[in-house]
Amino acid sequence: MTTIWEVDDADEEIEGLDAAGRPDPAYAAALGLIRAPYGRRFLAVTIDIVVYLIVQIPYWVFSVPLLLMFARSEITLYGLVAHPNFFVAVLIAGITALLTLALLIVQGAFQGRAGVTIGKAITGIRSINVVRLAKPGFWRIVLRTLIVGASNIVPVIGPTLMFCSALGDSEKRGRAWHDHATQVWLIDVKKGLDPYDGKRMRIARKVVKVEIAPQSRDLPSLATAESSAVEPEYRPAHSVSAGVLGIAKAKRAGRDDSVGIVAQHLGSASAVTAAEKEGGRVGGG
Known part of the structure; x- marks a missing residue:
């Protein structure tokens, strides 16, 4: 029986850190990583929201009208339960809830493992861990989603302030408050390096680490001496x-x-x- 041991992230050598142990933006730029433009980031979020709303359509069509009738006191509780569409409304509401939960889990899993959602895949954006320049991890994405959800306690203003905080990023990487809290960075894989391409990423890291070794001595001159009495620096065999x-x-x-x-x-x-x-x-x- 063969046991496959996994190396703990804490034991891995992390490249690209400055003297203070923080991720160096210059190292990421040398690798070819480019921050995702704000326009495509907004488009990616919009696409993800549209996909979420599409999943909700059955609930709004079959379940919400019956609930509104009960909320407006057009029917009593008995009338709600006895309504001919009650079973269909409950069934549709349950299916919608399961589909929504499945969508959130799949989106979170793909973003945590491959840095991609449906919107990010279409717009050419990836999420990475800003320290390791690799996958961010599922639970970091869950925390990031919860922070975004918490910002909606103050509708419109909360999310707007949080996303606009990316404009004041001191590292010029376009990272907002929720990105800093979860060590996530959104990058452009259309114009820059895709860190999920393992081969290209390894080559880029090696190229950055290469240093040109100085020559140990000057090479002899092949020029002909002006005087025949002067011995040339190099004599052919x-x-x-x-x-x-x-x-x-x-x-x-x-x-x-x-x-x-x-x-x-x-x-x-x-x-x-x-x-x-x-x-x-x-x-x-």
């Missing part, structure tokens, strides 16, 4: 009849400083010449 390159070295008295294959070639030639001479002497004697 000499060649022999066998086509093997060798390096010429100065000879001392009674010593051959040739090395490698060149020395073997010369040594073999000398040995053959000596053997021929010796053989001639023996034959002649």
Whole structure:
């Protein structure tokens, strides 16, 4: 039985932090991450709201009219229960509630794992964790949604102030109060890098980490000396009849400083010449 161990996020090395341990916007920019434009963010939210309202249509069509009749005292409680559409209204209300809950869970799960909702997928926006530049996580998205919902305690004004707070982001990333509270950042994957593309993200991180190593020494000049008496900085290797390159070295008295294959070639030639001479002497004697 094989056990697959998962590495805790706290044990992972986090890249792109400044000296204070905060995410560095310059590092994210170097990777190619671009903040999502406000226009497309608004469009994405609008699309998600429209999808939510579409799911509510059966409830408003079949259940709400009967409830309004009871609220306006047009029918009594007995009349409400005895109404021929009561069972259909209750059934539709229950189905709508289940579909709404399923939609919220699916939207939250996809945004937590892949940074995308229906609106974000259409507009080319992704949600990421601003520290790790990866998936934000399901529970961070749940908290973010609850904060947005709580802002509606003061209708219109609350959500407006919260979303407008993105304009005053000191990091210039367009993050509002609910984004800062949950460490979420919305980015543009149409014009910038998609951090959910694992291969491209790894390459981008490696490229940012690469530093050009300085040369250990200056290369010799290949220019011809102005005076023949001046030794050039670079002398090309000499060649022999066998086509093997060798390096010429100065000879001392009674010593051959040739090395490698060149020395073997010369040594073999000398040995053959000596053997021929010796053989001639023996034959002649």
